[in-house]
Structures are given as structure tokens and as C-alpha cells.
Amino acid sequence: MILMISNSFRRGAVALGIAVLTITTGCSAPAGDDDSATSIVVGAYPFEFVATRVAGDHATVTNLLAPGSDGHDLELSPQQVAAVSNADLVLYQSGYQAALDEAVEQQSPANVLDTASFLTLRTAAEDDDHDADDADDDHEADEHGGYDPHVWLDPTNVAEIADHTAQLLSQLQPENADAFTANAQQLRSELTSLDADFASGLANCRTNTFITSHTAFGYLAARYGLDQVGISGLSPEEEPSPARIAQVQQIATERDVTTIFYETAVSPKVSQAIASDLGLATDVLDPIETLSSDSRGSDYIEVMNSNLDSLRKANGCQ
Ligand SMILES: [Zn+2]
Structure with a gap:
């Protein structure tokens, strides 16, 4: 599995399909180590975006959240829990989705990158305009252990996530480290431009x-x-x-x-x-x-x- 070739994406996708099929038919055999692609599992779109942009064709990215549904209320099927268990990397923000937090804790996937471990988090109380509100300050605090999980709505945080993802993928696939670094740098330059557009556009x-x-x-x-x-x-x-x-x-x-x-x-x-x-x-x-x-x-x-x-x-x- 560590010996990756760049065009292995398609075979990896097929292997993943077989693995899922095996699970759904009730066989408990773990996915073999002959998967030809690194599997990255995420619980929301921003992490899918970063993982896909940084990994390119060198990994398969599975987003557990159905399009158009509420990220906070993510619920995992047994197959999705198995995907967490078999993941080479789970990229997520702890304190955002209780179901994914629990699955990571219980399934111990091979590698975990928790964006809460390196980003500066805001507390929920900081988020609402101070004199505007008392009633709803406790909402996010109750749900998320006191921190606002929506880190990706600051583009500079997304660039940080990309850099950390590139570093971790480079450990899993040293032969593709240059590609991961280049992909993260390219993404960072687009995000820097987005950040500048926001700053000037809202000035x-x-x-x-x-x-x-x-x-x-x-x-x-x-x-x-x-x-x-x-x-x-x-x-x-x-x-x-x-x-x-x-x-x-x-x-x-x-x-x-x-x-x-x-x-x-x-x-x-x-x-x-x-x-x-x-x-x-x-x-x-x-x-x-x-x-x-x-x-x-x-x-x-x-x-x-x-x-x-x-x-x-x-x-x-x-
Ligand atoms: Zn939200």
C-alpha cells in the first residue's frame, strides 16, 4: 500500500467498491493491504475539497455527509463506520460532528488529522455580536464543547489545513511528497487571493x-x-x-x-x-x-x- 503509483486511483476506487460490497454482505474480513490507493475519509465538504486538491490522484476521498444535509447532524451507517475504521487517514474537525468524533475514537483509523489540533479556535461566545444577543450564545457551546467548529469560513485556515494534509500524506507516500507540497502551495495561492478579495471587498x-x-x-x-x-x-x-x-x-x-x-x-x-x-x-x-x-x-x-x-x-x- 505504501508503494503507490500515480495512476492507481481507478484501481483504488474499484478496490474500495469491493471492500464496501464485502461489508454490506456481512463478511467481517478486513480490507486487505493490497488497496492500491490511500483512502481519506472526511465528514464535510470543506475537508473533501482540501483532501481532493492536495492528494490529486494519489488517494480516494470519501465524504460521509450526503450533499445538502446538515453537517452537525451527521449520522453514520455501519458501512460508513467501517470506512472510518479502514481509512488510511481521517481528516476532520473534532467537536463538529459527534458521530464522527465517536467513530474515530472507537475505530482508531490508521491516521487522524484533527484540524482542531493546529488551528486557533474561537469560542462560541465570541461569535455572536455581543450586545445583540443573549439567548443563543449557548447554542454552539452546548453542541460543540464551547468552540465554533466552522473553521473553514476563514480561507487562511483552509490553507493551514492544506499544508498539514500535505505533510501527513507525504509521510504515507514519500514518493509523492513533492506533488502534495506543490498542490498545497497552489491551493494556498488561490486562498491568499480569495482572502485579499474579501479584505478589499469588505473594507x-x-x-x-x-x-x-x-x-x-x-x-x-x-x-x-x-x-x-x-x-x-x-x-x-x-x-x-x-x-x-x-x-x-x-x-x-x-x-x-x-x-x-x-x-x-x-x-x-x-x-x-x-x-x-x-x-x-x-x-x-x-x-x-x-x-x-x-x-x-x-x-x-x-x-x-x-x-x-x-x-x-x-x-x-x-
Ligand atoms: Zn454549522
């Missing part, structure tokens, strides 16, 4: 406040000097209280907010109802936990650019 705006149903954008807000205001607490689909709606209305008026943001993976009905009550527009701000046919772009960088366009329009940026 001169009528307002720096944005209102969103899902408070996933703490890292983005911190990076680019924005104030994130969350509408509802426990779940993006939960009806906010009348008191909360009144608070949001006051903030929107005081800070010249034009738009209530919602995300593609969750029903927009709460955001739309509030926007309608307040006479505001709605638009999509995508936390990019999944990529689907509803996404405004075909990869992380394109969807982030769509997010930038939406923020610039909503906030009156020049």
Missing part, C-alpha cells in the same frame, strides 16, 4: 453587521471585521421568540441592515418570515458544510466568492 461598506439564521460565520466575521448577528438559537429552523424578532428588528434598523441571510441546506422560511415582517430582503450566505446542486458555485472558492458578492451587496460595499 468600505455602509454597514459591517450581517444577520444570519445559522451563526456559522464567526471566523469569517473576525477575519474581515464584520459583526455577525444570529436570529434563532437552538436550531436554524426553530422559530425565534417574539422578543428575539424585536431585537433583530432593532439591530437591523440601527445598523442599516438590508438583508436577512439564510443557507441553502436549511429551509429559508424563518428567515423569509422575519425579512417580510421587517421589510428586508433575503439572500443566501452559505456555510459550505456541503456542496450540492443548490450551491452557488462548483467548489469552495466559487461559493466563497458568491458569499462575498452577497455580503457586499447587502452591506453596501464599494
Whole structure:
């Protein structure tokens, strides 16, 4: 398995298919070491994006999260737990998906790269605009052990994840180390450009406040000097209280907010109802936990650019 050849991707994919078939028919024999490709397992799209970009054809990447579903509520089938168990590498953010945390702990895959081990995490309490809210500060804290897991919404974090992924893959496949390093560097240059576009695009705006149903954008807000205001607490689909709606209305008026943001993976009905009550527009701000046919772009960088366009329009940026 360590002796990789660059065109082994296709054979690896076939081998993986056989392994999965074996598992589904009830045979408990472990996947053999003759897999011709390194298998990387992830639980959400941003990690799939990084793994695919860095590994190129030298690995197969399996994303456990179905497109368009809620990343936080990931549930794993027995086959998916087996995929974690058999993975050469699991790339993930601990504290984000309880099911994956548990599978990693119990299955002990060969290699684990937990992005929480090298990124600077924000606490959930830092994420919401301070004077905007009390009710929903505890949401992410309850779910995620006090840290905001949405690290990928700061592009510089994605570049860090790419570098660490390249380092780990280089240990697994030393013969392809140069390719992994080059791929990570190429990705870093694209992310640096994206970061610069965000910084300049959001530098001169009528307002720096944005209102969103899902408070996933703490890292983005911190990076680019924005104030994130969350509408509802426990779940993006939960009806906010009348008191909360009144608070949001006051903030929107005081800070010249034009738009209530919602995300593609969750029903927009709460955001739309509030926007309608307040006479505001709605638009999509995508936390990019999944990529689907509803996404405004075909990869992380394109969807982030769509997010930038939406923020610039909503906030009156020049
Ligand atoms: Zn989220």
C-alpha cells in the first residue's frame, strides 16, 4: 500500500467498491493491504475539497455527509463506520460532528488529522455580536464543547489545513511528497487571493453587521471585521421568540441592515418570515458544510466568492 503509483486511483476506487460490497454482505474480513490507493475519509465538504486538491490522484476521498444535509447532524451507517475504521487517514474537525468524533475514537483509523489540533479556535461566545444577543450564545457551546467548529469560513485556515494534509500524506507516500507540497502551495495561492478579495471587498461598506439564521460565520466575521448577528438559537429552523424578532428588528434598523441571510441546506422560511415582517430582503450566505446542486458555485472558492458578492451587496460595499 505504501508503494503507490500515480495512476492507481481507478484501481483504488474499484478496490474500495469491493471492500464496501464485502461489508454490506456481512463478511467481517478486513480490507486487505493490497488497496492500491490511500483512502481519506472526511465528514464535510470543506475537508473533501482540501483532501481532493492536495492528494490529486494519489488517494480516494470519501465524504460521509450526503450533499445538502446538515453537517452537525451527521449520522453514520455501519458501512460508513467501517470506512472510518479502514481509512488510511481521517481528516476532520473534532467537536463538529459527534458521530464522527465517536467513530474515530472507537475505530482508531490508521491516521487522524484533527484540524482542531493546529488551528486557533474561537469560542462560541465570541461569535455572536455581543450586545445583540443573549439567548443563543449557548447554542454552539452546548453542541460543540464551547468552540465554533466552522473553521473553514476563514480561507487562511483552509490553507493551514492544506499544508498539514500535505505533510501527513507525504509521510504515507514519500514518493509523492513533492506533488502534495506543490498542490498545497497552489491551493494556498488561490486562498491568499480569495482572502485579499474579501479584505478589499469588505473594507468600505455602509454597514459591517450581517444577520444570519445559522451563526456559522464567526471566523469569517473576525477575519474581515464584520459583526455577525444570529436570529434563532437552538436550531436554524426553530422559530425565534417574539422578543428575539424585536431585537433583530432593532439591530437591523440601527445598523442599516438590508438583508436577512439564510443557507441553502436549511429551509429559508424563518428567515423569509422575519425579512417580510421587517421589510428586508433575503439572500443566501452559505456555510459550505456541503456542496450540492443548490450551491452557488462548483467548489469552495466559487461559493466563497458568491458569499462575498452577497455580503457586499447587502452591506453596501464599494
Ligand atoms: Zn454549522
